[in-house]
Amino acid sequence: MKVDVIIIGSGAAGMMCALQAGQRGRSVVLIDHAKKLAEKIRISGGGRCNFTNLNTRPENFISDNPNFCRSALSRYTPQDFIALLQKHSITFHEKTLGQLFCDDESEAIIGMLRRECDEAGVKRFMSCEIEAIKHTPYVGEAGLGKKAKFYVSTSRGEFEAVSLVIATGGLSIPKTGATPYGYHVAEQFNVPITKLRAGLVPLTFAPDDWKPYSELTGVSFDAVVTTGKHSFRENVLVTHRGLSGPAILQASSYWQHGTPLHINMLPDADMFEVLSEQKTSKKQLANFLTQWFAKSFADVWCTQLTARTQVANLPLNQYNDKQRKMIADVLHDWQVMPSGTMGYAKAEVTCGGIDTRALSSKTMECNDVPGLYFIGEVVDVTGWLGGYNFQWAWASGYAAGQAV
Ligand SMILES: Cc1cc2nc3c(=O)[nH]c(=O)nc-3n(C[C@H](O)[C@H](O)[C@H](O)COP(=O)(O)OP(=O)(O)OC[C@H]3O[C@@H](n4cnc5c(N)ncnc54)[C@H](O)[C@@H]3O)c2cc1C
Structure with a gap:
């Protein structure tokens, strides 16, 4: 023809x-x-x-x-x-x-x-x-x-x-x-x-790094995710093998292997100020965080915070300013290191x-x-x-x- x-x-x-x-x-x-x-x-x-x-x-x-x-x-x-x-x-x-x-x-x-x-x-x-x-x-x-x-x-x-x-x-x-x-x-x-x-794709983590979070599949929260010079504010979704959700998919198209993602988990608040206002509160940190995150996620996140920074999950009135600053810093810049992506089988582009x-x-x-x-x-x-x-x-x- x-x-x-x-x-x-x-x-x-x-x-x-x-x-x-x-x-x-x-x-x-x-x-x-x-x-x-x-x-x-x-x-x-x-x-x-x-x-x-x-x-x-x-x-x-x-x-x-x-x-x-x-x-x-x-x-x-x-x-x-x-x-x-x-x-x-x-x-x-x-x-x-x-x-x-x-x-x-x-x-x-x-x-x-x-x-x-x-x-x-x-x-x-x-x-x-x-x-x-x-x-x-x-x-x-x-x-x-x-x-x-x-x-x-x-x-x-x-x-x-x-x-x-x-x-x-x-x-x-x-x-x-x-x-x-x-x-x-x-x-x-x-x-x-x-x-x-692969772009617009869920990110995966080394199984040992992700083990504590892998049971939290389906938990999501609003965040700003930054990779290199690019930031996206949308939902982040925890999956069995890593992170997904619109903010992660957007970041994945820019993400380079061997670099961390920076996640601002509470972009609308100054968490040092918020924690400082709670100096007399007897609420434990993980319980306090449930106003923004699922309880299961807040518990695991606080356990991991202790593993990383030695700051334990305590009643809020027991922290000093240095510890408050440390907690606020991690909430505003939770750094995670993906090991890869879910590949073309799950990528949108x-x-x-x-x-x-x-x-x-x-x-x-x-x-x-x-x-x-x-x-x-x-x-x-x-x-x-x-x-x-x-x-x-x-x-x-x-x-x-x-x-x-
Ligand atoms: C699950 C999913 C959801 C998406 N949702 C959105 C969305 O909501 N909005 C958005 O903007 N984008 C979305 N995308 C991306 C969007 O679908 C693609 O970017 C878009 O379809 C690309 O258009 P295209 O015509 O270049 O390719 P395609 O639409 O992929 O078309 C390519 C065509 O080429 C044919 N073809 C391939 N190889 C051969 C061959 N060897 N011989 C003959 N024919 C061949 C294929 O059969 C296909 O029909 C999504 C992608 C996926 C995977």
Whole structure:
């Protein structure tokens, strides 16, 4: 089949690119090895897809080349996607921090993208395995302006096009259809890739370090979590093997192995002052802390405090100023040393990817391979938690969809 555009990967970015290119009158095939369209949209946001964030700014994205995302994000904004939802009468709500979720199931968004693709004449090939990609390069003016051609052999036949878009996503949750295929295509065409690592992922601790906390699974508290120069204030959740919850997931995308996390467990209070006001109280420290934390957590935390600082869990009237200061310091800067992450099986995204210095920020086309485009999560642009990753998928898909 000869077409203008072949898109590999019918997830968020691939479908957005396909519908945009189709609307421009380009003939488009959208190929995916999975049985179902856009499985990650389906499971996202707890089944209600946190499809964008009203506060989207380039600062919410991680990349070796932080300015790269600016152009695409400015040309397809959260309001553009909202307008598309409204056209299809899909209702939504803001949960918190600018995060927009569907009122009903994520399936509504998949249905909307499918309808837009169908109306734009996009031909979809699901359960279609890619066997090989061959290429006759662009010859330029000297070669009479002959365009590049891409030949894609698949389990469902041969496809030929002048534009090939790779939208195969990242490595997280392999059971949704995630594969490293996009990175293999980059290698085939000598397009550089930055270091890959799991992002938005729960952090784990050495079993001996975590043993005292492992029984507290499910306990959560509001905190500011800092790693390097980045701080996030949201919930922290204790798990059997370590820490999770939004604040930890956000920090995990920046966290470097061998560095501690700093957790301010009571960011709204000056705990030295609070403890100083309790000089006559006979309440034990752990009991006093239950106004902010679950009793089980306060007990374990105080036992660990003693192990670390020799400050015992005593009635508050028995501490001196030095001890009060020590307790307050640890409450405001509880330092923990993760040993690793839960990996791609539990990660929401892959940090790193196609090196954006090899791409045009306007079109997502490879600088050295005309006609070849990379969009979405396979690219080294990773959003924070909260709808930013889908916004990048829409924006980069739109940018390529206008160019292919
Ligand atoms: C559990 C979970 C929840 C999430 N929730 C949110 C959220 O609420 N908000 C948010 O912004 N982000 C969320 N994300 C992240 C978001 O889903 C991704 O960043 C986004 O889907 C990336 O879009 P994409 O089109 O680049 O890739 P994908 O949506 O992953 O699509 C890639 C497509 O390529 C196909 N493919 C892969 N390999 C091949 C191959 N070899 N041959 C053919 N096809 C192939 C796959 O089958 C898939 O259909 C979540 C992620 C997970 C895992």
